[in-house]
Amino acid sequence: MRVLLADRVPEALGLLAGDGAAIPVAGGTDLLVHWPVRIDAHDRTYVDLSRLEDLKPLRWSDRELVLGGLTTYWDVIQDERIGREFPLLVRAARQVGAIQIQARGTWAGNIVNASPAADGVPVLMAYDAVVVLESGRGREEVPLDHFYTGYKEMRRRADQLVVAIRIPRRPYSYQVFEKVGSRRAQAIAKVGLAVTRSDAGWRVVAASMAPTIRRCPMLERLLEQRVQVAHPGDLVPAITQDVSPIDDVRSTAEYRRRVMARVLYDDLRETCGWP
Amino acid sequence: MQRREGLAKLTGRERYVDDLPLEGALWGMTVRSPAPRGRVSAVRFRPDVNWSEIVVVDYRDVPTANEILLIERDQPVLAAGYVRHVHEAVLLVAHPSREMARRAARAVDVVVAPEPPALDFRAPPRPEQIQFGRDNVLKRLQIAKGDVEQALARAPVVVEGVYETGAQEHVYLETQGMIAWLENDVLVVKGSMQCPYYVLNALQHALGRDERRVRVIQTPTGGGFGGKEEYPSTIALHAALLALKAGRPVKMVYDRPEDMASTTKRHPSLVRHRTALTTDGRLLAQDIEVVLDGGAYVTLSPVVLSRGIIHAAGPYACDNVRIVGRAMFTNAVPFGAFRGFGAPQTLFALERHMDVIARALGLDPVELRRRNLLRDGQSTATGQVIRDGTDRIAVLERALALSGYREKQHSHAAFNAAQRSQRRGIGLATFYHGAGFTGGGEVHLNSRLQVAGLPDGRVEVLSANIEMGQGTLTVFTQIVADRLGLAPEEVVIGEPDTARVPNSGPTVASRTTMVVGRLIERAADDLRHRVGLDDRARGAAVKDAIMRWHREHRGEPLLGEAVYERPPGIAWDEERYQGDAYAAFAWAAYVAEVEVDLRTCTTRVIDFVAVQEVGKVINPTLARGQVQGGVVQGLGWALMEECKVENGAMINNQLTNYIIPTSDDVPPIRVAFVENPYPHGAQGAKGLGELPIDGPAPAILNAVAAATGADPRAIPLTAERLMEIVERTH
Known part of the structure; x- marks a missing residue:
C-alpha cells in the first residue's frame, strides 16, 4: 500500500495525474469494508485527501447549496438549514452506517464509490445535483443523473477529483426518501427510493434496482401526466421499463419490484389522489 | 456484585489473544480447499512469492x-490428498509479516479432481454421492414410548407439519485465534476457547505428546x-x-471473512410432525422425525x-411418542456446537406446530398448551418422571400477565382493522431445556475441581471452566464467597491453565453454574475440613x-477438592434411550409481539416477555443479561440470519451481508424468574445459558402467523420469504 499526501487541491490533482491509477481517499469507509478480502487493494496507490481543508465546508448562495468534496454526512446532519430546505439529505445521511461512518464518510465519496445501493446518491439525484470535477486540465460539471454509465462506471477520469456538489435551491411541494433494508439500522438498501416534486417537475430515483442508481423516466412521465393508478400493480409496467433488479446475496428481483411498487404507491397515494 | 472483569473490558484493558505480545512470532495462515469433494491432484506454489522465507506445513508434518x-476420528488435521468440503x-504457511503470510496462502493453488458432492441433507443421496457408511x-437415534401407530390409527384428529431451520453463525465478537510456542520441550498453546482440556487432548493425540509436554x-x-467448543482444537x-x-x-488469528x-x-x-389429538386438544400421540445436516465430518x-x-x-x-432422528453427512463445511445444541431446532418445530394444531382445531394456542403441559408425576418422551415441584402452568400464566396477552389480542384486532398496511400479532412458546450433559454424560466427564487456600488467607478456584462473557468469573466468586463467608476480593479465580487446573469439564451445555458451581461448593467445604473446620465456619475463622x-x-x-457425583435417583439407559435424560430441566414461557409491514413484509418485534424457572438465580443482572442476549440471538435466527450457501460453503461471509440484529431491531425484553431451588445445583441454581435461545423463534413466528393469517414454517423468515407466503395466502 502506497499513500501519497497532499496539502492542497492542486497538489492532489498533480498526484492523481502523475500516477494514473491512484485512488483518492477521503473518509476511507468504503475502502475498509473490503480491505481484508481484496488483497489487490493493498497493492494500489492512494492519495489522502484529508488535509484539503478547502474541500470541507459546505456553502450556501442565493441559488444553490454547494457541498464540498470532503463534506461529510455528519456536516449535513448538523446543518439546520439543510434540514429545512433539503430534508431528504438529512434523512439519507442518518441511514448511512452508524454515527462513526456518518462522521467520516463523504457525499463525494458516496458518488464515486458508485454503489447501486448508495444512500446519499438517490437524494442528491432527486434534487438535481451536479457533480463538479476538477483536474489539472480544468473544471467540468456533470449532472448526477448523467454521471453513471454502467455498473461502477462513471464519467470521472482517473485524474479528476470531485471538488464540489452543486444543488439548486427550489421550493419542493413533495419529497420523500425510503430505504428498505434487512434491518432497521446499519443496513444496505434492498430498495431505495427518492421522490421529489418542484417547478422542475417530478423526480423518481431508484437505488438497488439497476446496475446504477438511476432516475425512472417512465414513472416520472406517469406522474407528470397524472395517470390514475388504482393499485400498486398498475405501477409495475413503468417500473419494469425503468429498472432491472436482480437476484443477489441481499434480496430477489421479484421482491424488489413488488416493494418498489407498493412503497411508491403508498407514498404517493394521497398526493396523487389515488384510491 | 459487579462483573469481575467488567472494568477491564469496559476500558479496553482486557487483553485477548491478538493483543498478547509474542517476541519473534510468525503469522500463520491456512490454504483451503476450493472444491466440495475430490482428490487433491496437485498443489502448486506460484512463483510470485519468495518461498524460501515461508514455513510450509502439510499433512505429512x-x-x-x-x-x-473428537467423538469420531474422521476429521484430518490437514487434508491428506482428499478433500470433503470447501475451505477444508x-x-x-507462516511468515513474520501477516501481509506476506496472507499473500503466500493466496499464492498456493490447490487443484482438486472433482467428485460428485452431496449437498442437500434433505434428499436421499444418489449412489455416487455416498461417502459415509451405506447411506x-x-x-441414527430413536426414542419410543407407548404405541404410536395404534394411537394415530384411532385418533379423532391427526395434524401434520414440516418445519425447517437454517444454519446460524455464532458471530462471537472475537474471532478464532491461537498462539503456540515451545518452552524448553513443553508446547504451550494459548488462545480463545471454551474447553481447554478438549484442546489439550486433541494436541496430545495428533502430536504424540504426553500431558507433561503440552500445556x-x-x-x-x-x-x-x-x-469455541470443538473448533479451537x-x-x-x-x-x-x-x-x-x-x-x-x-500466531493464528482468523479475520472475520475466514x-x-x-x-x-x-x-x-428439517422436522416432520404427525400428531394425534382428541377434538378438545389433548395429545394422544407425537410422531416426530428429525433430520440434521451434519456436514462433512462427524x-x-x-x-x-x-x-x-x-x-x-x-x-x-403424551403417552405415545416416537422420535426418530438422523444426522446426515453432506459435503458442507461441518456444523458444530451452537448454544442450545439441537434443542432450538426441534423446539422451533414443535412450538410452531402447536400453533398449527391450535388453528386446525379452532383452539386457543394458550389453552392447547395449558391442557398438555407436564404436571408433576407425568413423564417426558424418554419416560423421565418430572417431580421437581415447579408449577409450569404458573410460569405460563405469569408470561401471559406480564405481556398483557389477552388485552393485546383485542387491541390488535382493532389495530389491524384500522390500518392499511401494518399488522400486529402476539405469539407464544412454552418450552424447557435440560441442563448439563445428556444421560450419563456428566458421569463420563467425571469433573474434578479444586479450591485452594492461599498463604494470605484468600482462596483460589482452580477450574477449567472459562469466562466468555457469560459471567463465570463473577458467579464463581459469588459461590465461593457465599459458601465461606468471604468478601469477593478475597476470592481469586485461577487462570484456566491445564498445567495448574484440574479437568472440571467443558464450558458448555448450561452446566457451569449448576454442575461446576456445585463442585466449587463441595471443594470449599472440603477445604474447610482440611483446615479443621466444620461447615458452619465462615469469614475470619476460615481465613x-x-x-x-x-x-x-x-x-x-x-487444596480442597471435589469430584462429580450423580444426584440420587437419576438413571439413564443409553441403549434404549430411556430414563432421566437430564438431572434438571429449566422451564419457560416466552411471548413475542410483532408488527408486520405488509408493503415490505418486514417483521419488527415490538415487545418481548421471557419468564423462566431456573432454580435459584445467583446473579440477577447476569441472569437477565443471559436471557436478553439469548432472545436477541434467537430473534436474529428467526428473522434475519441467513447463511447463503454455494457448494456447501457460506458466501455472505461478512458482517455487511450476514445480517444480525442491531440495538434498533431489539424490542424491550422483559425478563422474569420464577424460583424453585434445585437441591443439587450451586445455591439451588439450574442451567440457564442455552434456554433463552429455544423460545424466541417459535414465539415470533407464531406472532407473525397471528398478525398476518399466514402460516410460516421455516426460518429465517426473511421479508422475501414472508412475502412469498403472504402472496400465497391471499
Whole structure:
C-alpha cells in the first residue's frame, strides 16, 4: 500500500495525474469494508485527501447549496438549514452506517464509490445535483443523473477529483426518501427510493434496482401526466421499463419490484389522489 | 456484585489473544480447499512469492495421528490428498509479516479432481454421492414410548407439519485465534476457547505428546456460543504444527471473512410432525422425525442430534411418542456446537406446530398448551418422571400477565382493522431445556475441581471452566464467597491453565453454574475440613485457619477438592434411550409481539416477555443479561440470519451481508424468574445459558402467523420469504 499526501487541491490533482491509477481517499469507509478480502487493494496507490481543508465546508448562495468534496454526512446532519430546505439529505445521511461512518464518510465519496445501493446518491439525484470535477486540465460539471454509465462506471477520469456538489435551491411541494433494508439500522438498501416534486417537475430515483442508481423516466412521465393508478400493480409496467433488479446475496428481483411498487404507491397515494 | 472483569473490558484493558505480545512470532495462515469433494491432484506454489522465507506445513508434518480427536476420528488435521468440503484446511504457511503470510496462502493453488458432492441433507443421496457408511447417515437415534401407530390409527384428529431451520453463525465478537510456542520441550498453546482440556487432548493425540509436554491456557474469550467448543482444537493444532516446524512462536488469528466461511455453524434441520389429538386438544400421540445436516465430518453431530430429539416432544404429557432422528453427512463445511445444541431446532418445530394444531382445531394456542403441559408425576418422551415441584402452568400464566396477552389480542384486532398496511400479532412458546450433559454424560466427564487456600488467607478456584462473557468469573466468586463467608476480593479465580487446573469439564451445555458451581461448593467445604473446620465456619475463622495451616505446612499446597457425583435417583439407559435424560430441566414461557409491514413484509418485534424457572438465580443482572442476549440471538435466527450457501460453503461471509440484529431491531425484553431451588445445583441454581435461545423463534413466528393469517414454517423468515407466503395466502 502506497499513500501519497497532499496539502492542497492542486497538489492532489498533480498526484492523481502523475500516477494514473491512484485512488483518492477521503473518509476511507468504503475502502475498509473490503480491505481484508481484496488483497489487490493493498497493492494500489492512494492519495489522502484529508488535509484539503478547502474541500470541507459546505456553502450556501442565493441559488444553490454547494457541498464540498470532503463534506461529510455528519456536516449535513448538523446543518439546520439543510434540514429545512433539503430534508431528504438529512434523512439519507442518518441511514448511512452508524454515527462513526456518518462522521467520516463523504457525499463525494458516496458518488464515486458508485454503489447501486448508495444512500446519499438517490437524494442528491432527486434534487438535481451536479457533480463538479476538477483536474489539472480544468473544471467540468456533470449532472448526477448523467454521471453513471454502467455498473461502477462513471464519467470521472482517473485524474479528476470531485471538488464540489452543486444543488439548486427550489421550493419542493413533495419529497420523500425510503430505504428498505434487512434491518432497521446499519443496513444496505434492498430498495431505495427518492421522490421529489418542484417547478422542475417530478423526480423518481431508484437505488438497488439497476446496475446504477438511476432516475425512472417512465414513472416520472406517469406522474407528470397524472395517470390514475388504482393499485400498486398498475405501477409495475413503468417500473419494469425503468429498472432491472436482480437476484443477489441481499434480496430477489421479484421482491424488489413488488416493494418498489407498493412503497411508491403508498407514498404517493394521497398526493396523487389515488384510491 | 459487579462483573469481575467488567472494568477491564469496559476500558479496553482486557487483553485477548491478538493483543498478547509474542517476541519473534510468525503469522500463520491456512490454504483451503476450493472444491466440495475430490482428490487433491496437485498443489502448486506460484512463483510470485519468495518461498524460501515461508514455513510450509502439510499433512505429512503431523507427527503421530492426522486426526482431530473428537467423538469420531474422521476429521484430518490437514487434508491428506482428499478433500470433503470447501475451505477444508490443506496447507499451512507462516511468515513474520501477516501481509506476506496472507499473500503466500493466496499464492498456493490447490487443484482438486472433482467428485460428485452431496449437498442437500434433505434428499436421499444418489449412489455416487455416498461417502459415509451405506447411506451417508452419520448417526441414527430413536426414542419410543407407548404405541404410536395404534394411537394415530384411532385418533379423532391427526395434524401434520414440516418445519425447517437454517444454519446460524455464532458471530462471537472475537474471532478464532491461537498462539503456540515451545518452552524448553513443553508446547504451550494459548488462545480463545471454551474447553481447554478438549484442546489439550486433541494436541496430545495428533502430536504424540504426553500431558507433561503440552500445556493449554485459555485467554480472555470474546464470546463463544459453542463456536469455541470443538473448533479451537483445529486452529490450536494448526498453530502448534507451524510452531514446531518453524521452531518459533506462531500466531493464528482468523479475520472475520475466514472465520465465518470456514468454521462451524448451527446445524440446519428439517422436522416432520404427525400428531394425534382428541377434538378438545389433548395429545394422544407425537410422531416426530428429525433430520440434521451434519456436514462433512462427524464433529459433535451425534450429541447435537441426541439433545435435539430429547427436546423434540416438548414439555408436554403424551403417552405415545416416537422420535426418530438422523444426522446426515453432506459435503458442507461441518456444523458444530451452537448454544442450545439441537434443542432450538426441534423446539422451533414443535412450538410452531402447536400453533398449527391450535388453528386446525379452532383452539386457543394458550389453552392447547395449558391442557398438555407436564404436571408433576407425568413423564417426558424418554419416560423421565418430572417431580421437581415447579408449577409450569404458573410460569405460563405469569408470561401471559406480564405481556398483557389477552388485552393485546383485542387491541390488535382493532389495530389491524384500522390500518392499511401494518399488522400486529402476539405469539407464544412454552418450552424447557435440560441442563448439563445428556444421560450419563456428566458421569463420563467425571469433573474434578479444586479450591485452594492461599498463604494470605484468600482462596483460589482452580477450574477449567472459562469466562466468555457469560459471567463465570463473577458467579464463581459469588459461590465461593457465599459458601465461606468471604468478601469477593478475597476470592481469586485461577487462570484456566491445564498445567495448574484440574479437568472440571467443558464450558458448555448450561452446566457451569449448576454442575461446576456445585463442585466449587463441595471443594470449599472440603477445604474447610482440611483446615479443621466444620461447615458452619465462615469469614475470619476460615481465613485464620487457612493462614495458620500454611504457617504449619510451609511451601505445601492447601487444596480442597471435589469430584462429580450423580444426584440420587437419576438413571439413564443409553441403549434404549430411556430414563432421566437430564438431572434438571429449566422451564419457560416466552411471548413475542410483532408488527408486520405488509408493503415490505418486514417483521419488527415490538415487545418481548421471557419468564423462566431456573432454580435459584445467583446473579440477577447476569441472569437477565443471559436471557436478553439469548432472545436477541434467537430473534436474529428467526428473522434475519441467513447463511447463503454455494457448494456447501457460506458466501455472505461478512458482517455487511450476514445480517444480525442491531440495538434498533431489539424490542424491550422483559425478563422474569420464577424460583424453585434445585437441591443439587450451586445455591439451588439450574442451567440457564442455552434456554433463552429455544423460545424466541417459535414465539415470533407464531406472532407473525397471528398478525398476518399466514402460516410460516421455516426460518429465517426473511421479508422475501414472508412475502412469498403472504402472496400465497391471499
